[in-house]
Amino acid sequence: MGPAATYFRNIKDAVVSIFDGMAVTASHLVRRPYTIQYPDRIPVRVQDTLPFRYRGILDVDLEICTGCLACDRACPIDCIAMAIEKNAQTREITISQFDIDIAKCMYCGLCSEPCPTGAIHHTTEFEGADYSLESLIRRFVVEPVVAYKPKKGPEPDAAVAKLLERGMTYVDEWAQPGSDKPPAAKAAPAPAPAAKPVAEAKPAPLKPVSPTADAVKAGAETKDADSRTDGNNGTGNEGASS
Numbered sequence: 001m002g003p004a005a006t007y008f009r010n011i012k013d014a015v016v017s018i019f020d021g022m023a024v025t026a027s028h029l030v031r032r033p034y035t036i037q038y039p040d041r042i043p044v045r046v047q048d049t050l051p052f053r054y055r056g057i058l059d060v061d062l063e064i065c066t067g068c069l070a071c072d073r074a075c076p077i078d079c080i081a082m083a084i085e086k087n088a089q090t091r092e093i094t095i096s097q098f099d100i101d102i103a104k105c106m107y108c109g110l111c112s113e114p115c116p117t118g119a120i121h122h123t124t125e126f127e128g129a130d131y132s133l134e135s136l137i138r139r140f141v142v143e144p145v146v147a148y149k150p151k152k153g154p155e156p157d158a159a160v161a162k163l164l165e166r167g168m169t170y171v172d173e174w175a176q177p178g179s180d181k182p183p184a185a186k187a188a189p190a191p192a193p194a195a196k197p198v199a200e201a202k203p204a205p206l207k208p209v210s211p212t213a214d215a216v217k218a219g220a221e222t223k224d225a226d227s228r229t230d231g232n233n234g235t236g237n238e239g240a241s242s
C-alpha cells in the first residue's frame with residue numbers, strides 16, 4: 001500500500017472511530033439515567049434503598065455486649081479500642097472503653113461476624129463526613145457499664161430482649177453468606193390432619209414376635225448414642241457466656 005493510500009486510510013479510521021465514540025455518547029441521551037439527585041431529591045431516603053447486606057457505619061448496642069473482645073481481636077487494622085475489667089470473685093465484666101475509629105474502618109464486616117449477640121453491627125448509614133479525624137472516633141461507653149451476661153432462659157428485660165432479638169437475627173441472617181435479599185418470612189406450619197374416629201380404625205391382630213439379635217444390638221447402640229448426647233448437653237454455650 002502506497003503512502004497516499006495509507007494517509008487516506010488513517011483519515012477514514014479517525015473519522016469512523018470518532019463516530020463510534022459519539023454514537024455511545026448520543027445513546028445516553030435517550031437512556032434512563034442511573035444517577036440520582038442527592039441529597040433529598042428522591043421520594044425515599046437513600047439509606048432505605050440500599051441492599052440487605054450493605055455495610056455502613058458500625059453501631060454497637062452496649063446493652064447486649066458481653067465484653068468478649070471477639071470484635072476487637074477480629075479487626076485487621078485495629079479500628080476498635082476496648083478496655084474491660086474482670087472481677088475475679090463475681091466473674092462480672094465491666095466495659096470501660098469501646099471506641100470505633102470510622103475514619104480507619106474499611107467496612108469489611110470481620111468484626112460483626114464473630115459477635116455472639118449481634119451487639120456490633122453495620123447500619124445503612126454512610127454519611128460520616130466531619131471536620132476532624134478525632135470526631136470520627138465513635139465512643140460508645142460514656143461511663144463504665146457491666147457487660148451483658150446471657151441468661152439460661154428467656155431474657156426477662158423486655159427492652160434488652162428486643163435488642164437481643166435484633167442482634168440474633170443479624171447474626172443468623174446478615175452475617176452469613178447467601179443472598180443479598182433478606183430471607184423470606186417462615187411460613188406457619190400446616191395444621192395437623194384431624195384424627196380419624198376410633199371406630200373406623202381396624203387394627204390388625206398383633207402377633208407375638210421375638211426380637212432378633214440384630215434388633216437388640218441396634219437398640220443398645222441407640223441407647224449408647226442417646227446417653228452420649230445427654231452427656232454433652234449444656235456445654236454448647238459456655239464459650240459465649242464466659
Ligand code: SF4
Nearest residue numbers: 075105106108109111
Ligand atoms: S468493619 Fe472491618 S475495619 Fe471496620 S472495625 Fe470492623 S473489622 Fe475493623
Ligand code: SF4
Nearest residue numbers: 065066068069071115
Ligand atoms: S459481644 Fe460483640 S460487640 Fe461485645 S465485645 Fe463481644 S464481639 Fe464485641
